[in-house]
Amino acid sequence: MKELRDLVVLTRRNLVHIKREPLQLSDVTVQPVLFTLLFVYVFGSGVVLPGGGSYKDFAIAGLLAMNLTTSAMGTAVGLSSDLGSGVIDRFRTLAVWRPAVLVGRSFADVLTAAICSAFVAVTGLLIGWRPEGTLLATLGGFGIFLLFGYALSWGCACLGMISKSAESAQSVGLVILFPLAIVSNALVPTEHMPAALRTIADWNPVSAVTSAARELFSNPNPSASIHAWPMQHPLLAAVLWSVGMIAVFAPLASHLYRRRTTD
Amino acid sequence: MTDLMIEAQGLEKRFGATVALDGIDLEVPAGSILGVLGPNGAGKTTAVRILTTLSLPDAGSARVAGHDVVGEAVEVQRKIGVTAQDATLDELMSGRENLVMIGRLSGLRRTPAAARARELLAQFGLTDAADRLLKTYSGGMRRRLDLAAGLVTRPPVLFLDEPTTGLDPTSRARMWEVIRGLVADGVTLLLTTQYLDEADELADRIVVIDHGRVIAGGTAAELKAQIGGARLEVTLSEPRPDAAAALEEFVAGPVHVSHDGRRLRAPVRSVAGLATTVVRALDGAAITVDDVEVHQPSLDDVFFALTGHPTAPSPDGEETAQAKEVVA
Numbered sequence: 001m002k003e004l005r006d007l008v009v010l011t012r013r014n015l016v017h018i019k020r021e022p023l024q025l026s027d028v029t030v031q032p033v034l035f036t037l038l039f040v041y042v043f044g045s046g047v048v049l050p051g052g053g054s055y056k057d058f059a060i061a062g063l064l065a066m067n068l069t070t071s072a073m074g075t076a077v078g079l080s081s082d083l084g085s086g087v088i089d090r091f092r093t094l095a096v097w098r099p100a101v102l103v104g105r106s107f108a109d110v111l112t113a114a115i116c117s118a119f120v121a122v123t124g125l126l127i128g129w130r131p132e133g134t135l136l137a138t139l140g141g142f143g144i145f146l147l148f149g150y151a152l153s154w155g156c157a158c159l160g161m162i163s164k165s166a167e168s169a170q171s172v173g174l175v176i177l178f179p180l181a182i183v184s185n186a187l188v189p190t191e192h193m194p195a196a197l198r199t200i201a202d203w204n205p206v207s208a209v210t211s212a213a214r215e216l217f218s219n220p221n222p223s224a225s226i227h228a229w230p231m232q233h234p235l236l237a238a239v240l241w242s243v244g245m246i247a248v249f250a251p252l253a254s255h256l257y258r259r260r261t262t263d
Numbered sequence: 264m265t266d267l268m269i270e271a272q273g274l275e276k277r278f279g280a281t282v283a284l285d286g287i288d289l290e291v292p293a294g295s296i297l298g299v300l301g302p303n304g305a306g307k308t309t310a311v312r313i314l315t316t317l318s319l320p321d322a323g324s325a326r327v328a329g330h331d332v333v334g335e336a337v338e339v340q341r342k343i344g345v346t347a348q349d350a351t352l353d354e355l356m357s358g359r360e361n362l363v364m365i366g367r368l369s370g371l372r373r374t375p376a377a378a379r380a381r382e383l384l385a386q387f388g389l390t391d392a393a394d395r396l397l398k399t400y401s402g403g404m405r406r407r408l409d410l411a412a413g414l415v416t417r418p419p420v421l422f423l424d425e426p427t428t429g430l431d432p433t434s435r436a437r438m439w440e441v442i443r444g445l446v447a448d449g450v451t452l453l454l455t456t457q458y459l460d461e462a463d464e465l466a467d468r469i470v471v472i473d474h475g476r477v478i479a480g481g482t483a484a485e486l487k488a489q490i491g492g493a494r495l496e497v498t499l500s501e502p503r504p505d506a507a508a509a510l511e512e513f514v515a516g517p518v519h520v521s522h523d524g525r526r527l528r529a530p531v532r533s534v535a536g537l538a539t540t541v542v543r544a545l546d547g548a549a550i551t552v553d554d555v556e557v558h559q560p561s562l563d564d565v566f567f568a569l570t571g572h573p574t575a576p577s578p579d580g581e582e583t584a585q586a587k588e589v590v591a
Contacts, residue, residue, distance in 0.1 A: 002370060005367060005368075005370075006368055009364055009367045009368055010368075013353065013356070013364060016355065016356060016360070017353075017355050020355045020356075020396070021355060085349065085350055085351070085354075086347050086348075086349035086350055086351035087350075087351055087352065087353060089317055089345075089347060089349075089351055090345070090347070090351035090352070090365070090412070091368065092316070092317055092340075093315050093316065093317065093340055093343065093345045094340065094365065094368045094369050095336075095337050095340035095341060095369075096368050262319070263278070263312075263317075263318050263319070
């Protein structure tokens with residue numbers, strides 16, 4: 001069971017890092033609370049939802065998606081700084097089960113994604129957000145977010161592996177993840193976006209995940225009236241996107257890892 | 264023939280157009296220390312990376328503790344401890360957490376891993392700092408912890424890549440002490456260094472490498488012998504034309520006299536008390552001397568003689584690690 005032990009040890013190592021790295025810790029604790037309050041009270045005062053409904057109820061699913069997306073950056077930064085130091089070499093000379101480095105990282109990411117989601121959800125509940133669906137459906141909504149967060153962490157693992165340094169991973173990550181989070185239906189309805197942007201937003205995996213969660217939470221989901229396929233079948237689209245990303249990025253990450261650690 | 268714990272034949276490694284290793288042979292008998300000496304970029308780290316399974320050779324082969332480093336990498340990994348040049352521990356974890364993690368990853372259960380960590384922290388004088396995060400450690404403490412990390416599983420073969428580079432003299436002396444202690448336990452050790460005094464101090468045998476090739480090898484004494492014996496230098500209070508003749512019986516070659524006639528140099532066979540004998544002889548001839556020195560050739564001299572370029576200076580400013588015998 002060396003494989004399992006290596007996996008547990010390295011997962012824990014990544015969790016310890018998040019606890020001790022103030023920036024990463026704030027990414028999954030302070031930032032979710034802050035974003036939730038800012039968006040609900042600042043944006044919420046100006047956004048009128050097509051078909052009615054409260055912005056607060058609309059926004060929490062979107063904020064969950066946005067926070068998970070932007071905090072996925074930690075994966076890229078963490079892995080690339082590990083690769084830049086000699087710590088991976090140390091693991092290699094200890095005959096550590098090779099996939100444990102990456103899989104351990106991704107497991108830690110799911111746990112942090114869960115923490116991040118909990119902060120958003122609790123903040124939401126405190127300010128009056130209510131999921132109206134059944135308990136099972138609500139849990140399913142969170143499940144979708146965690147699945148997507150897991151998929152995203154494999155994408156970010158690839159980014160970490162091709163980055164020359166933690167700083168460059170951070171800046172490239174920002175350029176990819178922020179538009180991914182924002183050009184979506186997460187924070188504003190897509191109806192009034194310019195046509196090109198709207199098409200992108202409607203096919204953005206973040207939109208599918210957000211819509212799926214809104215459906216499961218029985219929260220307002222204006223995107224339901226949009227004809228784009230993912231908006232008509234958000235749950236299926238969210239699962240397909242996530243599974244597809246894992247299918248592409250997990251093998252790619254392990255290939256890149258092998259390449260980075262072979263000379 | 265003694266058992267070889269480390270043996271390499273014809274190791275070659277290229278990075279693009281750069282030849283890092285150009286056919287290196289190494290042999291380290293069980294229980295001995297090999298010092299691999301060379302300047303920056305000589306190929307020391309590349310050789311260590313290949314021997315520790317981190318890098319694959321382009322040509323040649325190597326066995327460590329009887330296992331092939333390419334075909335039986337996992338078996339090799341179970342037998343070795345490695346202390347690399349770069350920091351290979353976790354900055355955001357404490358010294359203790361690092362050692363426990365390494366123990367766990369080496370296959371120890373939780374309790375034995377914790378016990379071993381405690382033992383190593385005590386052995387390396389890090390007990391007080393055990394629960395501080397590594398990022399608060401000094402350079403010397405880090406190196407010691409890094410070395411401790413290589414010892415968690417009590418491996419029979421150790422690789423230390425420049426264990427004292429960048430350390431202050433006190434930390435360096437402490438590290439040497441620790442390394443000597445390891446060898447007393449019967450560990451086989453390969454140590455790379457840029458510092459000749461370090462190789463001289465610690466190693467049983469030394470190989471000198473430059474541009475990816477072994478250019479000389481032997482004990483420190485053998486290497487010194489390769490560039491000739493000791494050198495006598497006499498400084499007179501005032502020039503005396505008869506001084507050279509008075510030295511004849513002690514020297515092993517021609518006596519060279521400086522322009523001002525006050526300094527004389529000659530190769531000698533080094534014997535105990537030579538400087539004193541020389542002073543007495545000159546005194547007997549009524550020649551007064553300011554200074555008499557017998558220089559043992561340093562490994563710097565060896566390196567210069569072998570490669571035509573000098574090595575990097577020691578960190579503590581002792582560029583010449585010469586054994587001096589000075590008589591005022």
